[in-house]
Each structure stands twice: as structure tokens, then as C-alpha cells.
Amino acid sequence: MFNTILNNGPIGIDIVTGPTCGTNTVITNNTVCGHTTKDINVGAPSLNTADSNTCGSSDIAGACDWNCDNNVPVYYDFDDDGDCSKAAADCSCTNPAGGKCACCNPGLFNSIGATQHCYGVCNLIVGNDPNDCNVSVYGDPKIPPLEPPQPKPDLVIQDKSETWINETHYNVSYKVCNIGLASADVSKACIYIDTVHQAGKDVDVAALAAGACTNVITVGDFECTPDTDNITVCADNYNVVDESDETNNCETNWLTCRKPDLTITDVHTVWVDQTAGTYNIVYTLENIGNATAPESTTTVRIDGPPGMDPPPDVAPTLAPGAKHTDRQVPGGLLGYRTISGDCDSIELFADKAHSPPGNIPEWNENNNIGQGTISTSMEITVSPPVDCVDGTFYVDIDVNPNGNQVYGVQYKLTYNPSVIYVVSQDEGTFLSHNGNNTAETNNVLNTVVGYSTYGLTRIDSLLGETTPGTLVRVKYMTIGSPAAISWINLSEVVIADQNANELDSALVNGSVTICLANQPPTAKCTTDDMYNNVGYGVTTFNGSESSDDAALPNSGFVWQTHSCNPPRIGMIAEDPYCNVHCNTTTGGYDPWEEVLYLTDAGGRDATCTCDVIVYIAGDANGDGVVNVLDASMTGLRWNKECDDYAGVCWGMTLPTPAPQDPGADMADRADLNNDCVVNVLDTSIVGLNWGATAPC
Structure with a gap:
């Protein structure tokens, strides 16, 4: 029938x-x-x-x-x-x-x-036979019965990385893993650099059981060819293993080669004899690249074209991050300079192809120039914050005597009163340098019109100040709309020297822009361990994927948890649990729902929640009783470490389309003390709590 x-x-x-x-x-x-x-x-x-x-x-x-x-x-x-x-x-x-x-x-x-x-x-699918009672009548083509799908292996590359041996050569490390459902026979793994097969670097891979990986394989060395290497590692390179997916054998990434990068980070001048107009140039050359820069030349040009002023300065070999500071001294390569008129414009060129050595290949060939000036006139500068402002901010009034003796200064400072207003003006350290006494002669704030005036002089001294410094620090508040701009300009400046004579000065003004409205942050929270147990180890809460347009201070991360402790503070926070969450209907466990309260530097806040699974001590499989099933889990994942699996901690998430790794899930459960390794400590926890049952 x-x-x-x-x-x-x-x-x-x-x-x-x-x-x-x-x-x-x-x-x-x-x-x-x-x-x-x-x-x-x-x-x-x-x-x-x-x-x-x-x-x-x-x-x-x-x-x-x-x-x-x-x-x-x-x-x-x-x-x-x-x-x-x-x-x-x-x-x-x-x-x-x-x-x-x-x-x-x-x-x-x-x-x-x-x-x-x-x-x-x-x-299980429709056939083509129009009369299934007559053996002489059948469809075209005939459809054979479906064969049950057979499990197959699937070899992939995991944990691929490169390690520099020196500044030009590197090794490649990786694992071959079988993420399929059947064992894989022996195979070969190969490396391609810039699509070229690296002959002699093939690796024999032994048979792999389902879910197994090789130990870390390291192959090298390879020379990085500027500017990048395209590195591909392929499992089962010669297709000898019949796999469930033949398209996921290879893993590719780009490696950026190492180069030096020379730049002038400081140029300033020192008077030798200001009366005679002679000075030295002092400069700092820094290698901001990631490879050693060989000996190079630095040339100088005064007051622009037509050409370089010989001779060049020779800079020594510089390791990554190293600096070279040099001064043109009598008898040196560059020697003293004599100012032309009231001001010299100075340009220094690192690694200038003036004569060998020169022409060092660098990451950035457009950042070799450093600039400076020297003037017989002193300068007074408005120095506002570099970034946008919001709320309270400060502006420094800086003075550079340029070899002059400054005894007293007065000024008027104007601004846009619809955007900002002045709160206070406080004396800086310029005129009181070296313990000199000063007297404030004027300090007026006008927030309606939008200006402030200030006067300061030394007292009980015969000398003026020659060292650059901050004359006044001015405090402002923002009142305008986001993106509004206010000028901050100097006028009515009078500067006295040590003989009460007025000095000429160059004025440098500034401006500020109000920041755009601060947006609330985006809070993202998780835990580094999916499974946790009462009384052993800690649960690590991770908020590092949170983001904001303002700063996110570490103190702005507050974790409100169901542990037995007060709230934890920090982007990464640790907390042990002392109790479980029971479901009174099912009699089993429910996860705790924990909350991250996030506040950015501008006071905007956000929250997010994450579920934390907590079992009683020793309960690896979460069935509410500690017995041989839990001990068996520790045995099945004995000596497994979290690095054996892809992803954060125990690799609960694998790249699509690979399925969740059942080995990682069991290892996370068996790691009863959350130290990222399954060993005798975890088995001991089972033994110490043998027979315990959940209070659910």
C-alpha cells in the first residue's frame, strides 16, 4: 500500500x-x-x-x-x-x-x-515521468534519485599575519583550518606575492580532522617591494582535497613596505651679535617614517630664490623616530648669517639633492621643508586654540622680543560680542620671568562693545625681558551659534624697552570658530566571554566599539550590572558575578541584561544593553547540575586557548558564510574561570563543586 x-x-x-x-x-x-x-x-x-x-x-x-x-x-x-x-x-x-x-x-x-x-x-523533487504506471513511458531527461549529501572537508586560512625581520624583509604566518564536516587528506599550502607563486615556500599540511587547525606556520623571508606587497596564502593550493566550498581557500591582504620620511620639525634663530645683525640657524631634523634614513644633506635658502646658499649641512643616519638637531656655528658648514634689512625669511630643505648623499626614497617627498624668520622687530601674537571652541576657552597673548629688552606692554583686544565674550585677563609669566616684580596698570573688560584693554610693566628692575613668553592669558565664553566665527585682533599696542623707549612690533591676530552642536554618542557594548560562572574569574565588559563626534573619556563608561559590586567604570571593565538569574517558569537559567551608561566629553549620553550568561560554579553545559558532563567538556577541549579560534576571545562569531564554530562554543563553556585556556584549573572547579545544583 x-x-x-x-x-x-x-x-x-x-x-x-x-x-x-x-x-x-x-x-x-x-x-x-x-x-x-x-x-x-x-x-x-x-x-x-x-x-x-x-x-x-x-x-x-x-x-x-x-x-x-x-x-x-x-x-x-x-x-x-x-x-x-x-x-x-x-x-x-x-x-x-x-x-x-x-x-x-x-x-x-x-x-x-x-x-x-x-x-x-x-x-524529494518532482520528476519528469508523465505515466508512472508504464515502464515504457518516462521523461526526458530522466531524473535519477537524489543521493544523500555526503559531508566534506573545507580548508581555509586563518590567523594570517606578517612579521618584520628587518626593515626590508618579513615572514608570513598562518594556520590551515578545516571548517568542514569531514576529515581532510594531506594537502599543500602556498604563498603568492603580487600574484607570483613563491616557489620553494610550499608547506605540506597533514590530514586534518573536522574542526581542527594546524599549528602556526611561519614562512619567509620575503623582501618587500615598494610600495606595497599583495600577499595571498592558499590552502589546498593544488585542489587535491574534495571540499564543500572550493572558493574560500585563499586569504589576501596588502602589506605596506617600510620607508624613512625626513622632515624639518623646528627652525629657530639665535642672535650672535644683534648689533652686527649676525645670527645662527638652529633646526631639528626628524625621521617620522618606519625605516632607517641613511646620511642625508640639509640645505638652506635665505629670502627665497634664486638658489640654495651653500654649503649644505650633513645629517647623520637616523633610525625611525630619531632626531638630529644642528646649529650653524663658526667654522661649521653653514656658518653665521647676517640679517638683510629688518627681516630674513629662512627655508631649510631636508634630503635636498644638492650633491650626494641625497635623493633618499621617502614616504612623503613633500614634507622636507622647514621655515622660519628672524627680525629685528619684536612680535606680539594672539594664540587661540587650534580646534573649534565651545563654552569656556583661553587665548594667550605671546611676546617674542627678537633680541630686544621688553620692559612694559599695553594693548587693546577686540572681538565679535555676538559670538564670544571676555571673562577675565590674567598675567602670564613673560615679564615676571626669573622672579622679576611687575605691576598691572590697566585691566578693562567691555562685553557690550566687545573689547578688553590691558597694561603691565616691570618694577624695581633695570633690565627688560629677552626670552619669549606669554604676557597674558585671556578667558572667553561662547554665546554664538555653531560654526560662528569671531576675530580676536590686537590694536593700540605700545611696547617699552629698558630705557622707556617705544619698540617697533609686528602684530599677529587670530580668530576662533564655535564647534558644531555636540551629537549624542553611539553606545555599543558586549562581553568578551559568552559563558561565565559564579565565583571564578571575571567577566570582561567591552565598550570599545562605541563612537562619538566628541571625546569619549574613560570615566564616561559606567557599567550597571547584576554582580555583587558597585557600578564599574571604564571602556573596558571587569566584574565577577556572585549569583545567577533563574527563570521561575522554566526552572532554568536566564541571562542577565546589563546596561552601559555612556557620557561624552560634551555631556551627551546614550545607553546600550548586553546579555550576560552566568551559570553556577562548575556548570559548563548550563544544565543546572555539576557532574561528569561538565568534566567531559573540559577534557574534550583540554589545553585549548582562545587564540586557537578566530574572533574575540573564544571566537563565537566566524566570517560569513562559515557556520559558528562548535569547538569554540564548547571551549568557552569549558573555560570556567575565564582565563582563556582550558586546563586543570577548570577541571578542579568541576571537582570542587561536584553535585552542586542551580537554585532555579
């Missing part, structure tokens, strides 16, 4: 026993579901046979191999011509187009039963 009978009243199949019927009936391969009394009713169960049916109830024991849940259509090949039925036919026995042979096409099977039983008997 091959029937599909659904919702047919009280009884689906009824085998009535009588003098001439109801015995020796074979009831098999039927789907009989949804009947109120019985799916298969047999008057004489001992005289009939039933097997391999999808049903809910029967008089014959063992008749229902599969239940009525999750039924799927199956298409039979009754005439055994190798081609399944194309469609269901009329169930009438007199139907010449198919008759009772096809009335069960498609039939229904429980989905598990269909997978286990139907291969070779039927197909």
Missing part, C-alpha cells in the same frame, strides 16, 4: 478482518495523519504487517516510524523506470492515464523520514 490520507474523519486506513479478508496485509510507506480516532485501524493486528509509515496512531506496534510533524512531498517511481512521477494523477483505479499507481504522487513523508528512507524509493 502506498497512500497519503489526511484528515479523513475518525479513521484513516481501516483493515477490517473477515472470513476472506483482513489478513496478511502489508501496510507500508503510507502517510496517514489527522484522524480523530486512529490513523491506522487493524482488526487483527497479529495477522497483518505494518512498517515505515508516517502516522500518529496504529493497532500494530512499530507501524509509525515517523510522526506527522513537518511533512514534505515526495515523488515515487512505481514503474521502476528510473524516473519519478511528473505530477499526481486521479486516484481512480479506472483512470487510464495513471490509475492507482500514481495516486500517491506526490505523497507526503515526515521530513526526517523522507531523508532517511526515501532515497532510492522516491525523490
Whole structure:
């Protein structure tokens, strides 16, 4: 019998026993579901046979191999011509187009039963046979029965990285992992650099069980060819292993080669004899690249073209981050300079191709120039904050005597009163340098018109100040709209020397821009361990993926948890748990829902929540009791470390489309003290808590 009978009243199949019927009936391969009394009713169960049916109830024991849940259509090949039925036919026995042979096409099977039983008997997809009663009639082409899918291995590259041996050569390290469901035979892993196969660098990879990885493989050395190397490592390079996915064997990245980068970070001058107008140039050359710079030349040009003023200065070899400071001294390569007029404009050129050595390949060939000036006039400068301002901010009034003696200064400072207003003016350290006494002669603030005036002089001294410094620090507040700009300009400046004579000065003004409105931060929170246990180790809370347009101070991260401790502070915070969260309905565990309260530097805030799974001490599998199942988990992942798996901590998330790594999940559970290694400490926790049960 091959029937599909659904919702047919009280009884689906009824085998009535009588003098001439109801015995020796074979009831098999039927789907009989949804009947109120019985799916298969047999008057004489001992005289009939039933097997391999999808049903809910029967008089014959063992008749229902599969239940009525999750039924799927199956298409039979009754005439055994190798081609399944194309469609269901009329169930009438007199139907010449198919008759009772096809009335069960498609039939229904429980989905598990269909997978286990139907291969070779039927197909899970429709066939092409228009008449499944006639062996001479079949579709074109014939559709063979589906074969059950066989598990296969899948080899990938993981934990790929490069390590510099020196400034030009590097090694490549990686693991070959089998993320498939079957063992992989021996294979070879290979490296390609800039698409060229690196002959002689192939690695023999032993057979790998499902879920297993090799130890770290390190191959080298390779010379980096400017400016970048494209590095590809491929598992099963010669395709000797039949895999479930043949497209994910390779892992590629770019490596940036190392180069020096010379730049002039400071240029200033020192008077030798200001009366004679002679001075020295002092400069600092720094290698801000990531490779050593060989000996180089630095040239100087005064007051622009037509050319360099020889001779050049020779700078020594500089390691990455190293600096060279040089001064043109008598008898040196550059010697003293004599100022031309009131001011000299100075340009220094690092690694200038004036004469060998020169022309060092660098990361940035456009940052070799340093500039400075020297003047017989003193300078007074408005020095506002470099970044935008919001709320309170400070502006320094700086003085550079340029060899003059400054005894007293007065000024007027104007600004836009619709954007900012002045709060105070406080004396700096310029005139009081070296313990000199001073007297404030004027300090007026006018917030309506938008200006302030100030006067300061030395007292009880015969000398003026020659060292540059800050005359006054001015405090302002913002009142304008975001992106509004205010000038801060000097005027009515009078500077006295040590003889009470007025000095000429150059004025440098400034401006400030109000910051755009601070937006609230975006809070993102997680824990580095998915599974945690009471009393052992700590849970690490991680807010490092949070972001904001303003600064996120470490003190702005506040973790409110259900541990036995006060809230934890910090972007990364640790907290042990002392209790579990029980579900009173199911009697099992529920995760704790923990909250991160995040506040940025501008006072805007945000929150996020993350679930934290906490089990009792020793309960690795989360079933609420500590026993041999938990001990077995530690044994199965013995000596596993979190670095053995991809991702954060125990690698709970793998790149799409790879499935979640079941090995990593068990290892995280077995790591009962959250120290990222499964060892005797974890097994001891099971032993110390043997037989304990959750209070749920």
C-alpha cells in the first residue's frame, strides 16, 4: 500500500478482518495523519504487517516510524523506470492515464523520514515521468534519485599575519583550518606575492580532522617591494582535497613596505651679535617614517630664490623616530648669517639633492621643508586654540622680543560680542620671568562693545625681558551659534624697552570658530566571554566599539550590572558575578541584561544593553547540575586557548558564510574561570563543586 490520507474523519486506513479478508496485509510507506480516532485501524493486528509509515496512531506496534510533524512531498517511481512521477494523477483505479499507481504522487513523508528512507524509493523533487504506471513511458531527461549529501572537508586560512625581520624583509604566518564536516587528506599550502607563486615556500599540511587547525606556520623571508606587497596564502593550493566550498581557500591582504620620511620639525634663530645683525640657524631634523634614513644633506635658502646658499649641512643616519638637531656655528658648514634689512625669511630643505648623499626614497617627498624668520622687530601674537571652541576657552597673548629688552606692554583686544565674550585677563609669566616684580596698570573688560584693554610693566628692575613668553592669558565664553566665527585682533599696542623707549612690533591676530552642536554618542557594548560562572574569574565588559563626534573619556563608561559590586567604570571593565538569574517558569537559567551608561566629553549620553550568561560554579553545559558532563567538556577541549579560534576571545562569531564554530562554543563553556585556556584549573572547579545544583 502506498497512500497519503489526511484528515479523513475518525479513521484513516481501516483493515477490517473477515472470513476472506483482513489478513496478511502489508501496510507500508503510507502517510496517514489527522484522524480523530486512529490513523491506522487493524482488526487483527497479529495477522497483518505494518512498517515505515508516517502516522500518529496504529493497532500494530512499530507501524509509525515517523510522526506527522513537518511533512514534505515526495515523488515515487512505481514503474521502476528510473524516473519519478511528473505530477499526481486521479486516484481512480479506472483512470487510464495513471490509475492507482500514481495516486500517491506526490505523497507526503515526515521530513526526517523522507531523508532517511526515501532515497532510492522516491525523490524529494518532482520528476519528469508523465505515466508512472508504464515502464515504457518516462521523461526526458530522466531524473535519477537524489543521493544523500555526503559531508566534506573545507580548508581555509586563518590567523594570517606578517612579521618584520628587518626593515626590508618579513615572514608570513598562518594556520590551515578545516571548517568542514569531514576529515581532510594531506594537502599543500602556498604563498603568492603580487600574484607570483613563491616557489620553494610550499608547506605540506597533514590530514586534518573536522574542526581542527594546524599549528602556526611561519614562512619567509620575503623582501618587500615598494610600495606595497599583495600577499595571498592558499590552502589546498593544488585542489587535491574534495571540499564543500572550493572558493574560500585563499586569504589576501596588502602589506605596506617600510620607508624613512625626513622632515624639518623646528627652525629657530639665535642672535650672535644683534648689533652686527649676525645670527645662527638652529633646526631639528626628524625621521617620522618606519625605516632607517641613511646620511642625508640639509640645505638652506635665505629670502627665497634664486638658489640654495651653500654649503649644505650633513645629517647623520637616523633610525625611525630619531632626531638630529644642528646649529650653524663658526667654522661649521653653514656658518653665521647676517640679517638683510629688518627681516630674513629662512627655508631649510631636508634630503635636498644638492650633491650626494641625497635623493633618499621617502614616504612623503613633500614634507622636507622647514621655515622660519628672524627680525629685528619684536612680535606680539594672539594664540587661540587650534580646534573649534565651545563654552569656556583661553587665548594667550605671546611676546617674542627678537633680541630686544621688553620692559612694559599695553594693548587693546577686540572681538565679535555676538559670538564670544571676555571673562577675565590674567598675567602670564613673560615679564615676571626669573622672579622679576611687575605691576598691572590697566585691566578693562567691555562685553557690550566687545573689547578688553590691558597694561603691565616691570618694577624695581633695570633690565627688560629677552626670552619669549606669554604676557597674558585671556578667558572667553561662547554665546554664538555653531560654526560662528569671531576675530580676536590686537590694536593700540605700545611696547617699552629698558630705557622707556617705544619698540617697533609686528602684530599677529587670530580668530576662533564655535564647534558644531555636540551629537549624542553611539553606545555599543558586549562581553568578551559568552559563558561565565559564579565565583571564578571575571567577566570582561567591552565598550570599545562605541563612537562619538566628541571625546569619549574613560570615566564616561559606567557599567550597571547584576554582580555583587558597585557600578564599574571604564571602556573596558571587569566584574565577577556572585549569583545567577533563574527563570521561575522554566526552572532554568536566564541571562542577565546589563546596561552601559555612556557620557561624552560634551555631556551627551546614550545607553546600550548586553546579555550576560552566568551559570553556577562548575556548570559548563548550563544544565543546572555539576557532574561528569561538565568534566567531559573540559577534557574534550583540554589545553585549548582562545587564540586557537578566530574572533574575540573564544571566537563565537566566524566570517560569513562559515557556520559558528562548535569547538569554540564548547571551549568557552569549558573555560570556567575565564582565563582563556582550558586546563586543570577548570577541571578542579568541576571537582570542587561536584553535585552542586542551580537554585532555579
